[in-house]
Amino acid sequence: MATVQQLRRTPMPARPLSSTSTTIPNIEMDIATVANGAKTSNRLQKGDTRTAVIIYGPGQENIVSVFADVLGKPHRMADSFQGITSAEQDLVLGIPLGCAKIDITSRNRDAVVAINAHCIGLGMPPDTYISSQCDYEFLYPEASFSRRDLARFISFTLGQINHHDSLMSKPRTYFISTTFPDVRAALPNIDILTVGADAVELRVDLLKEPLSDGSFAPIPSLSYVGEQVMLLRQRTELPIIFTIRCTRENGRFPMDNPDLYFEYLFRAIQWGVEYIDVELWLPVHIRRKLHERRGSSRIMSAFHDFSGNFKWPSAQAESIFLESRKYADIVKMITIISDHNENFELEYFRSKIRSQFPASPPLSAVNMGETGQFSRTLNKVFTPITHPLLPIIAAPGQMSAAEINAALSLLGQLPKKSIYGISSPSSRIATPYAPFYEKCFNELGLPHQFAVVERHPKDPVCVEALCNQRAFGGAYLTPPVSLPSLMYNSSLFPRLNDGSGPILTEAARTIGMVDTIIVQSGPSSPPSSAPPMTPSGSNQSTDKPFGSGAIGSGGLPPSSSLVFDNANWRGIVSTLTRDLAPSAYSGRAAVVLATNADDAASTMYALRALRIGKVYTVGFKTPANLAHGLDVEPFNSLESLQRARMVRDRASPFVIISALGPEKSNIVGMLVRVFGGSRGSSTQIRKVFLDLADGPRKGDPRAVAEQSGFAAYGVADTTAFTTVETLRLLVGQNVPYSFVRLAGGQGMF
Numbered sequence: 027m028a029t030v031q032q033l034r035r036t037p038m039p040a041r042p043l044s045s046t047s048t049t050i051p052n053i054e055m056d057i058a059t060v061a062n063g064a065k066t067s068n069r070l071q072k073g074d075t076r077t078a079v080i081i082y083g084p085g086q087e088n089i090v091s092v093f094a095d096v097l098g099k100p101h102r103m104a105d106s107f108q109g110i111t112s113a114e115q116d117l118v119l120g121i122p123l124g125c126a127k128i129d130i131t132s133r134n135r136d137a138v139v140a141i142n143a144h145c146i147g148l149g150m151p152p153d154t155y156i157s158s159q160c161d162y163e164f165l166y167p168e169a170s171f172s173r174r175d176l177a178r179f180i181s182f183t184l185g186q187i188n189h190h191d192s193l194m195s196k197p198r199t200y201f202i203s204t205t206f207p208d209v210r211a212a213l214p215n216i217d218i219l220t221v222g223a224d225a226v227e228l229r230v231d232l233l234k235e236p237l238s239d240g241s242f243a244p245i246p247s248l249s250y251v252g253e254q255v256m257l258l259r260q261r262t263e264l265p266i267i268f269t270i271r272c273t274r275e276n277g278r279f280p281m282d283n284p285d286l287y288f289e290y291l292f293r294a295i296q297w298g299v300e301y302i303d304v305e306l307w308l309p310v311h312i313r314r315k316l317h318e319r320r321g322s323s324r325i326m327s328a329f330h331d332f333s334g335n336f337k338w339p340s341a342q343a344e345s346i347f348l349e350s351r352k353y354a355d356i357v358k359m360i361t362i363i364s365d366h367n368e369n370f371e372l373e374y375f376r377s378k379i380r381s382q383f384p385a386s387p388p389l390s391a392v393n394m395g396e397t398g399q400f401s402r403t404l405n406k407v408f409t410p411i412t413h414p415l416l417p418i419i420a421a422p423g424q425m426s427a428a429e430i431n432a433a434l435s436l437l438g439q440l441p442k443k444s445i446y447g448i449s450s451p452s453s454r455i456a457t458p459y460a461p462f463y464e465k466c467f468n469e470l471g472l473p474h475q476f477a478v479v480e481r482h483p484k485d486p487v488c489v490e491a492l493c494n495q496r497a498f499g500g501a502y503l504t505p506p507v508s509l510p511s512l513m514y515n516s517s518l519f520p521r522l523n524d525g526s527g528p529i530l531t532e533a534a535r536t537i538g539m540v541d542t543i544i545v546q547s548g549p550s551s552p553p554s555s556a557p558p559m560t561p562s563g564s565n566q567s568t569d570k571p572f573g574s575g576a577i578g579s580g581g582l583p584p585s586s587s588l589v590f591d592n593a594n595w596r597g598i599v600s601t602l603t604r605d606l607a608p609s610a611y612s613g614r615a616a617v618v619l620a621t622n623a624d625d626a627a628s629t630m631y632a633l634r635a636l637r638i639g640k641v642y643t644v645g646f647k648t649p650a651n652l653a654h655g656l657d658v659e660p661f662n663s664l665e666s667l668q669r670a671r672m673v674r675d676r677a678s679p680f681v682i683i684s685a686l687g688p689e690k691s692n693i694v695g696m697l698v699r700v701f702g703g704s705r706g707s708s709t710q711i712r713k714v715f716l717d718l719a720d721g722p723r724k725g726d727p728r729a730v731a732e733q734s735g736f737a738a739y740g741v742a743d744t745t746a747f748t749t750v751e752t753l754r755l756l757v758g759q760n761v762p763y764s765f766v767r768l769a770g771g772q773g774m775f
């Protein structure tokens with residue numbers, strides 16, 4: 027069991043930090059903008075503003091209102107595509123299948139996006155004519171409908187969220203190649219299978235569709251594949267890579283009909299699959315067409331060579347890269363080798379490509395076979411990984427995330443670091459985090475040590491004492507600490523970066539509360555796309571958890587800097603957009619309750635990212651930096667509350683977030699009741715309530731919210747999403763939300 031340590035001026039752990047077996051390191055700051063102006067991507071975009079027209083099957087008209095709800099728009103039924111103009115973009119329209127068939131082809135494509143919503147209970151495949159004519163197709167089951175799946179589908183296809191940019195700004199990305207004949211076999215273990223993976227590959231060619239005579243279809247039908255995609259997407263939040271591997275490239279799909287590849291791959295785009303693997307041998311017109319029509323999906327060009335004759339230092343290798351990049355967002359080149367030196371040749375090729383063609387799509391290249399495993403540890407873009415629970419490996423020499431991290435550790439690429447959870451005596455939820463982090467490190471084969479340390483709020487130097495160690499690998503702070511109190515009396519932080527202080531992400535600077543401290547090695551100013559975020563050099567590793575204090579004398583290495591960040595606001599955004607598209611919040615009004623501005627800060631920042639228009643505040647005064655971009659009105663009298671209550675439709679408060687403590691549950695419940703009940707006059711949109719209070723309470727505002735017609739979320743949701751972000755920031759690895767919930771168990775939240 028991990029301990030909670032009392033931390034004073036000279037921190038002494040009550041027991042050695044726990045040690046796990048292997049390592050890793052890199053950190054992601056995908057939505058951050060750092061203080062010096064370096065920008066990274068923001069995943070929330072306005073996206074496609076055309077009118078969404080939902081084509082529904084017999085008896086399925088309800089699905090139209092669910093789409094509307096998720097998008098945050100009212101809906102109306104129509105019987106034709108004729109006359110739909112961009113003036114109707116604030117509506118979601120529903121058209122019955124029979125009517126849609128009449129004039130779908132003559133729709134105004136600049137004004138309309140046509141989505142075929144098909145309940146698989148009505149039979150598969152969906153109407154083939156409509157499937158081929160619509161822009162997107164959403165397949166859903168009769169029972170156990172997943173709003174979360176729909177929110178993800180629609181946010182992605184309409185371009186409101188974008189995984190690719192943030193993934194590409196990560197120093198390392200991995201995808202797990204599933205090899206199941208039927209994804210159902212993977213689903214019970216999907217959380218554990220995908221720990222460490224940034225995406226999950228569906229090997230369509232390996233799927234085996236059972237036929238009624240007991241045999242299997244020679245190739246899985248589109249109906250079977252569609253259902254498999256649907257099942258997988260309902261169980262994982264990870265982007266999916268849709269791969270059809272041909273027989274010549276270690277797959278099972280025949281090569282005699284390239285048009286079949288187009289048919290399957292294009293359908294995957296229509297299903298909103300995030301990545302489409304397109305083999306390079308396919309005729310150029312097919313590759314071009316897929317690239318042109320890829321919508322929000324991204325194309326991963328794939329080339330495999332099993333001949334044993336391929337050479338990285340050759341004109342052929344370069345021309346393959348140049349041909350691949352024409353119609354690709356990622357270029358994948360994979361080859362079998364027989365000599366270890368070919369791994370070095372690949373590394374030379376990789377760096378040559380990077381320097382000669384810097385504007386090209388990222389290259390993902392590995393060598394196959396045992397000899398090639400070294401290259402799997404060095405590749406940084408979408409390295410394919412396997413897992414011991416998979417029935418077979420997808421290619422010779424594949425390694426698991428834990429094996430790759432172990433290898434990196436042995437090679438000195440993943441120095442052992444000390445990572446901390448810094449809590450305070452009042453933090454109820456800190457202790458159970460330690461076993462969870464240890465479990466994650468174990469599962470990922472990371473060599474890091476983890477300890478929970480208790481901070482004394484009156485002792486300003488305790489955090490800096492932890493940071494000022496040679497082996498310091500980062501920390502999360504729970505509860506978050508305000509920037510001024512971290513800097514107050516600190517002898518370390520102001521001296522960092524030649525006296526300019528720690529690097530602040532835009533979130534940390536605006537919110538003013540720090541919950542994550544990241545170590546960044548190398549120069550203090552991150553490049554404009556993404557901070558390097560590699561761990562300190564291998565020779566800086568030490569087993570001694572605590573250094574002596576001064577920069578460069580056993581303390582934080584002089585080449586390292588610290589990044590102060592806030593992960594909590596991202597956890598709030600992820601919670602609020604779990605079952606709703608970001609557009610559902612755009613221009614709407616919110617109510618925020620807190621006892622002080624510090625407690626409300628992450629929430630206010632999250633609401634701004636979601637483009638909320640108006641915020642009514644209760645219990646705190648909003649400082650100018652937090653109010654920026656929002657129309658803030660405090661509820662300071664009963665009259666002001668009454669006024670807000672009287673507004674109708676889109677102006678009426680749509681989301682209520684409470685950061686008040688559990689002892690104030692009754693007030694929260696009362697306010698929720700005030701704004702609940704009525705659903706506005708012209709929409710059926712369900713309002714949202716998020717209770718950030720933690721611990722035992724008298725009344726349960728969530729129950730009140732649900733009774734009053736809200737979708738209600740609690741601190742456990744936000745904490746789990748925040749933990750996902752924290753792990754990405756601290757160790758550069760992706761751990762699925764559901765794994766966090768599962769592994770955290772009851773004790774965690």
Ligand SMILES: O=C1C[C@@](O)(C(=O)O)C[C@@H](O)[C@@H]1O
Pocket residue numbers: 203227229269271303328358360392394410411420421422424
């Ligand atoms: O392209 C690749 C890479 C791979 O072939 C490998 O070598 O790990 C495994 C395939 O499943 C995947 O599509």
